[in-house]
Amino acid sequence: METENVRVRFAPSPTGFLHVGGLRTALYNVLFARKHGGTAVLRIEDTDRSRYVEGAVENLLRTLEWAGLRFEEGPMQGGAYGPYVQSERTALYRAHADRLLAEGKAYRCFCTPEELAASRERQIAEKKDPTYDRRCRALGEGEIRVKRDTGMPFTVRMKVPLVGQLQFHDLIRGEVTVHTEAIDDQVLLKSDGFPTYHLANVVDDHHMRISHVIRGEEWLPSTAKHVLLYEFLGWEAPLFAHLPLLLNPDRSKLSKRQGDVAVEDYRRKGFLPEALVNFVAMLGWNPGDDRELFTMSELEKEFSLERVGKTGAVFDGEKLRWFNAQYLRALPPDRLVEACLPWMRETGFDMSDPQRTRRVVSAHCNYLTLPSDITEYLSVFTQNAVVIPDAESRSMVEAAESQLVFRRFIELAQSQDPWTGEEIKALIKTIQKDTGIKGKLLFMPLRLAITGEQHGPDLGMIAELLGRETVINRVEAQIR
RNA sequence: GGCGCGUUCGUCUAGCGGUUAGGACACGGCCCUCUCAAGGCUGAAACACGGGUUCGAUUCCCGUACGCGCUACCA
Numbered sequence: 001m002e003t004e005n006v007r008v009r010f011a012p013s014p015t016g017f018l019h020v021g022g023l024r025t026a027l028y029n030v031l032f033a034r035k036h037g038g039t040a041v042l043r044i045e046d047t048d049r050s051r052y053v054e055g056a057v058e059n060l061l062r063t064l065e066w067a068g069l070r071f072e073e074g075p076m077q078g079g080a081y082g083p084y085v086q087s088e089r090t091a092l093y094r095a096h097a098d099r100l101l102a103e104g105k106a107y108r109c110f111c112t113p114e115e116l117a118a119s120r121e122r123q124i125a126e127k128k129d130p131t132y133d134r135r136c137r138a139l140g141e142g143e144i145r146v147k148r149d150t151g152m153p154f155t156v157r158m159k160v161p162l163v164g165q166l167q168f169h170d171l172i173r174g175e176v177t178v179h180t181e182a183i184d185d186q187v188l189l190k191s192d193g194f195p196t197y198h199l200a201n202v203v204d205d206h207h208m209r210i211s212h213v214i215r216g217e218e219w220l221p222s223t224a225k226h227v228l229l230y231e232f233l234g235w236e237a238p239l240f241a242h243l244p245l246l247l248n249p250d251r252s253k254l255s256k257r258q259g260d261v262a263v264e265d266y267r268r269k270g271f272l273p274e275a276l277v278n279f280v281a282m283l284g285w286n287p288g289d290d291r292e293l294f295t296m297s298e299l300e301k302e303f304s305l306e307r308v309g310k311t312g313a314v315f316d317g318e319k320l321r322w323f324n325a326q327y328l329r330a331l332p333p334d335r336l337v338e339a340c341l342p343w344m345r346e347t348g349f350d351m352s353d354p355q356r357t358r359r360v361v362s363a364h365c366n367y368l369t370l371p372s373d374i375t376e377y378l379s380v381f382t383q384n385a386v387v388i389p390d391a392e393s394r395s396m397v398e399a400a401e402s403q404l405v406f407r408r409f410i411e412l413a414q415s416q417d418p419w420t421g422e423e424i425k426a427l428i429k430t431i432q433k434d435t436g437i438k439g440k441l442l443f444m445p446l447r448l449a450i451t452g453e454q455h456g457p458d459l460g461m462i463a464e465l466l467g468r469e470t471v472i473n474r475v476e477a478q479i480r
Numbered sequence: 481g482g483c484g485c486g487u488u489c490g491u492c493u494a495g496c497g498g499u500u501a502g503g504a505c506a507c508g509g510c511c512c513u514c515u516c517a518a519g520g521c522u523g524a525a526a527c528a529c530g531g532g533u534u535c536g537a538u539u540c541c542c543g544u545a546c547g548c549g550c551u552a553c554c555a
Contacts, residue, residue, distance in 0.1 A: 011555090012555090013554080013555050015554085015555075045555065047554090047555080048553095048554055048555065050554085051554065051555080109553090111553095112553095113552090113553065116552085116553085117552095120552090124481095127481070128481090129481065129482050129483095129551080130481095130482095130551075131482090131551080153553095155553050157553095170485095173484095173485070173486090176484075176485080177484090178483070178484070179483080181483095182482070182483050182484090182551085183483090183551095184551075184552095187552080187553050188553095189553085190553040191553060192553075194553085196552090196553070196554085196555085197554075197555050198555095200555095201555090216549095217484095217485070217486090217548085217549065217550095218549055218550070218555090219549095219550090219555090220484065220485065220549075220550080221483070221484050221485085221549070221550040221551075222550070222551095224484090242485085244485090244486080244548095245548070245549070247548080249491085251547060251548070252547090252548075253548070253549075279492095282492065282493080282504090283492070284492095286492085286493060286494070288494075289494080289503085290494080290502080290503045290504075291503095292492095292493095292503085292504060292505095309493080310485080310486060310487095311486060311487070311493095311548095312485095312486075312547090312548065312549090313491090313492065313493090314491055314492075315491095315492095316491050316492065316505070316506090318491080318505060318506060319491070319492065319504080319505045319506085320505095321505090322504085322505055322506085323505095325518095329518080364517090365518090366516095366517050366518040366519090367516080367517050367518085368517095425514095428514085438514090439514065440514055440515075441514090442514070443514030443515070444514065444515070446514085447514070447515070453515090453516090454515060454516080455515050455516035455517080456515070456516065456517090457515095457516080457517080458514090459514065459515085
């Protein structure tokens with residue numbers, strides 16, 4: 001593979017939020033650039049004025065940044081091949097459309113959208129393939145001049161050869177052959193003067209010296225048109241790599257309504273960028289061995305297009321949750337607290353002692369899939385009085401043996417020093433020695449009295465974090 | 481409909497002619513443990529189908545089926 005002067009681009013259109021499929025495309029582009037010491041370019045494809053969404057570009061940039069994807073060139077950082085926003089490059093597209101026109105490789109089409117729609121409907125009614133009938137391709141010089149003189153709006157269409165075939169090599173799929181008969185005379189320049197994707201991406205990829213076009217599989221069929229355009233313009237085409245699609249659980253193209261598709265959605269829920277990126281990286285790529293956990297820099301080292309698969313991958317939210325739990329657990333305590341903080345504020349948990357907060361959160365790190373899960377475990381610390389939840393628990397607490405354990409526990413606890421998890425557990429062992437009560441019968445009543453729960457992290461640690469006074473009060477409250 | 485691309489456990493995937501078809505998520509069991517979680521061990525679970533080629537096909541070729549994508553003055 002040609003790997004000198006690698007230049008790749010991620011070219012989203014600002015029509016809303018960053019799609020997780022877009023995130024993966026961006027990621028693979030960036031990884032490929034890093035791997036080969038190349039350059040990643042970010043280009044905004046905003047040539048459809050009717051789909052422009054306010055703030056979409058800003059949101060896109062913010063989200064890519066959050067995900068940890070950096071581009072060497074782009075709208076904010078600039079670069080030698082700017083501008084990097086297509087709406088600011090219209091003169092360039094226009095010039096190339098004119099050139100194609102002058103060279104007889106394109107023609108003006110005066111058909112109105114209404115006419116085209118009507119024609120299309122007619123063809124469908126006649127059960128024919130809806131294609132442009134190319135009526136304007138045959139227009140004479142005179143006719144064209146007349147129409148232009150009357151100010152009739154027109155588009156510029158590519159003059160696709162009527163017969164023949166086009167072949168190109170795809171780095172992921174191999175040779176792809178398309179018969180030109182199947183290709184419409186594609187519109188290159190719209191009547192509003194803006195280019196279509198097809199013209200703009202070819203012109204820009206060439207002028208921005210893009211070496212590899214890595215994009216979604218939905219572009220595979222139109223790549224033939226692009227290859228033809230490179231030919232028309234006398235340019236060498238870049239190398240192509242079409243990535244398999246991300247799918248819904250029903251295997252249709254990943255979309256809204258079947259779950260979250262915006263990176264923002266996952267960010268809002270508290271997914272860590274490292275986890276999302278790692279997960280999405282594994283959707284279509286693998287290192288060739290059993291490893292699954294990769295940091296960005298490891299991915300940069302290991303990534304290769306050769307190891308990208310051909311099949312669409314279902315976006316499995318469960319697996320993503322697993323990745324997130326892995327990363328959450330591996331987080332340094334301070335960062336774990338930071339991640340949980342937004343959700344902790346509303347619980348009433350006393351965070352005045354940062355060290356205690358850190359220890360409480362860390363104690364639960366193995367219980368968290370999302371940072372918001374921490375709230376489920378904080379009530380142990382925030383409730384004023386423990387409520388024994390059910391009849392089974394109540395009878396456990398009320399048992400004569402339990403009452404014995406409680407009394408002994410309070411006696412020992414009052415003089416226990418230091419009040420640490422280890423010492424508290426030793427203290428409980430002492431109760432075992434004194435009373436002969438052990439195991440579940442020993443711990444469960446205490447756990448219930450202290451936390452109001454049957455399950456939870458190490459009881460000694462919880463008791464330490466709760467503080468002696470609270471613990472003694474709670475146990476006392478259960479004495480009958 | 482036409483064209484293109486694809487098809488290994490439910491899901492993500494390894495495999496690049498000869499394997500007990502491997503791993504991960506999810507699911508079940510066991511161990512650890514005061515409990516739960518985590519962790520360890522373990523179980524169930526897949527080569528879409530039919531023809532070739534070959535001594536031998538999950539792997540190569542053809543076809544069928546199915547799926548997805550594209551078929552806009554959207555990207």
